[in-house]
Amino acid sequence: MTLTHTSDQPPAPPDNDTVLEADGLTKHFAVRRVGRQAMTRAPRVVHAVDDVTLTLRRGRVTALVGESGSGKSTVARLLAQLYPRTGGDIRLHGTSVTVRGGRRFRAYNRKVQMIFQDPFASLNPVHTIRYHLSRALRIHGHGGNGAAELQQALEELLERVQLTPATRYLDKFPHELSGGQRQRVAIARALAADPEALLADEPVSMLDVSIRLGVLNLLRDLKERLHLAILYITHDIASARYFADDTLVMYAGRMVEGGDSETVTQNPAHPYTQLLISSAPDPDRIVGEGTPDDTVDASGGEPPSLIDPPAGCRFNPRCPHAMDICRTELPPRLPVDGNPDHWASCWLFDAEHGPAKAESAAKAETPAETPSEVSEYSNFPGSDPPDPHETRSGSESDQGSAEGGAR
């Protein structure tokens, strides 16, 4: 296999180099007008994503967290160049890139791969795992010369996602695998391109709770061994703390807070992030359901219409601290507690307008419930520094070595 990173090579130290950047990324979807509306109403748009700026770095996981409809998937699809953007810029290694299909898209796609939420839908049920992976290897020029090299590349790919022995899986159909095994195959297919960035859109939310951690550990292992830059999209801020180096929080199409994951989850600054954390689902609810409920309702209120979003801060109608300025002026990114790496788009942190000190004091008196107290991840040994072999042992049930093969 001609992938650049092999497990035999001594790993290069993660260098935090910028791989992929979004700058002022904006996506508005036109609202279809039907019947008489088409004649009488002005065209309207859904403000799905407005002015999103983020950086994905080599060897780091960046979580993008927010409730349903906040624009997370749209950001991922924009970064994957699956949607044309309304505004803003996407840069790969500092070079602005806009591609729509064709050879240039394929070249971009080789560097930036996406993993989708639903491993059931992302693999064609009539084709074997061998077919899916061979096709991906060939498309990206990593199929080798001849059958022997292709077989070697296929086995290496499956071993990389810890489906071993590989030969047990290659001729299976997707329905013969568990959900976790299918998601591992989808990850292997993305790795066939030998990418530098992975855009993982809720990669574990459709999996059984018992196997989510194994797939997250696999992604973390790949990040460390292959130095991938990973965007991890989730509605579950607890898993962001466990898994991501950096966390960005989105609300109603806009970024509201960002910083290293420990700081954002342990010392959330934006009232929306605080709400998200205090509403993190309790373990019983997660364990009881296949698809977690990501509706934040602790304070009452609903996210706003994105066709006609509120002026100023979009969270102001739900915010218990809203001031006049919040209803009229969009808050810029402001440093929190003097930490330049932790920011919030919130007037509370503005020296002129915000009672930041009083706010911090109030927070200290009534600390938000931390994800560690409610997380399905907190009881796992994986909360400690990662062990590259972690997913090979323990109670994992989705990988080959633990389950004894495909279903």
Ligand SMILES: Nc1ncnc2c1ncn2[C@@H]1O[C@H](COP(=O)(O)OP(=O)(O)OP(=O)(O)O)[C@@H](O)[C@H]1O
């Ligand atoms: N193709 C589309 N046409 C029109 N509106 C869209 C389209 N795709 C997304 N939207 C709207 O854009 C907003 C953001 O959607 P998006 O799927 O990006 O949110 P999300 O945070 O990923 O939510 P979820 O977690 O439910 O997938 C939503 O209001 C959604 O209805």
